[in-house]
Amino acid sequence: MxxxxxxxxxxxxxxVPSVLVTFDPHPAEVVRPGSHPAQLTTLSRKAELVEGLGIDVFCVLPFTPELSKVPADEFVHEFLVDRLHVAAVVVGQNFTFGHRALGNVELLTQLGQRFGFAAEGAKLVTVPNHGAADEITFSSTYIRACVNAGDVRAAAAALGRPHRLEGIVVRGDRRGHELGFPTANLSTPRYAAVPADGVYAGRFSLLNAANRPPLMAAISVGTNPTFSGRERRVEAFVLDVDEDFYGQRVAVDFADRLRDMERFDSSDALVERMHDDVRRTRELLS
Known part of the structure; x- marks a missing residue:
C-alpha cells in the first residue's frame, strides 16, 4: 500500500497515468516448480484493491521461463521504457528483478538516470515487536506466516484489512444441516492461503451481489475430526440467514480466531460448542 x-x-x-505492474503466475512457481507460495489475493481481488488505492492501469505480465532469463537492464529497457514510457518507478527498498534477481534499487536508479526516469525505493513498513529487541517488517512472507498460524488478527493488522478467501459454494455431506447449522462449503483456489485449522469469526459476502452487505459468519477450517473427516474444508455458517448459496461465488473475511479444531465425544457436545461459537461471533462482530 x-x-x-x-x-x-x-x-x-x-x-500521467499510474500503472501497477505485477506477474502471474508467481515467479517462484516458474523458476522452482512446486514452490508456489500461498496466495493472499486472487488477481481479480488484487485489481479491486489497487483500483481502490487510485491505480489507473493494472498490468499483469505473464511470467514465463523466457521472461525469467531476461537480464535486469534489458527488462527495464524493453518493458518499462519502450512499452510503458515510465516517468517514475516506485518499488520497495528490498526490490530485486531480472535474471537471477541481480537487479536492485541501486541498478534501477542508475538505469533511470540513463533512460530519463526517476526511481525510488520506498522504506519497508515496520512495527515494534513487543517483548523483543527487533522489529516486525510487514511483508507477504510475514502475513502468510500469520495466516498459516491462524493469527488472522495479526494478518489483518499488516494487510490493513481482514484476510479474505474466495471460492464457489459446493455441495458437502450436509452434516451441518442435520445438526441445525447448515454451512456454505467453499471450493477455494489451488494456492489459496487457508488459515490454520480452527473456528473463526468473520464475514460472508456474495461476490455477484455487490449491493448486499456482508453477513456475519462462524467459519470452520479443518477436517471435522468429530466425524473422522479426512478432507480439509472451509465451511461458513452464515448467521441470521436461511438461504441456499450453492453455486455462488462468495468471499469470507476472517476477523478473529475463536478456538482450535476439536474432536467431540458426541454430536450433542459439538452442537453445544457450535452454539457458543455463534454467540461469540455475534459478540465480536456486532
Missing amino acids: AVITGGVARARARD
Missing part, C-alpha cells in the same frame, strides 16, 4: 500510494502520488504530480 505504501509503494502503490507513493506511485499514485507521483503520477498525479506529473499528470
Whole structure:
C-alpha cells in the first residue's frame, strides 16, 4: 500500500497515468516448480484493491521461463521504457528483478538516470515487536506466516484489512444441516492461503451481489475430526440467514480466531460448542 500510494502520488504530480505492474503466475512457481507460495489475493481481488488505492492501469505480465532469463537492464529497457514510457518507478527498498534477481534499487536508479526516469525505493513498513529487541517488517512472507498460524488478527493488522478467501459454494455431506447449522462449503483456489485449522469469526459476502452487505459468519477450517473427516474444508455458517448459496461465488473475511479444531465425544457436545461459537461471533462482530 505504501509503494502503490507513493506511485499514485507521483503520477498525479506529473499528470500521467499510474500503472501497477505485477506477474502471474508467481515467479517462484516458474523458476522452482512446486514452490508456489500461498496466495493472499486472487488477481481479480488484487485489481479491486489497487483500483481502490487510485491505480489507473493494472498490468499483469505473464511470467514465463523466457521472461525469467531476461537480464535486469534489458527488462527495464524493453518493458518499462519502450512499452510503458515510465516517468517514475516506485518499488520497495528490498526490490530485486531480472535474471537471477541481480537487479536492485541501486541498478534501477542508475538505469533511470540513463533512460530519463526517476526511481525510488520506498522504506519497508515496520512495527515494534513487543517483548523483543527487533522489529516486525510487514511483508507477504510475514502475513502468510500469520495466516498459516491462524493469527488472522495479526494478518489483518499488516494487510490493513481482514484476510479474505474466495471460492464457489459446493455441495458437502450436509452434516451441518442435520445438526441445525447448515454451512456454505467453499471450493477455494489451488494456492489459496487457508488459515490454520480452527473456528473463526468473520464475514460472508456474495461476490455477484455487490449491493448486499456482508453477513456475519462462524467459519470452520479443518477436517471435522468429530466425524473422522479426512478432507480439509472451509465451511461458513452464515448467521441470521436461511438461504441456499450453492453455486455462488462468495468471499469470507476472517476477523478473529475463536478456538482450535476439536474432536467431540458426541454430536450433542459439538452442537453445544457450535452454539457458543455463534454467540461469540455475534459478540465480536456486532
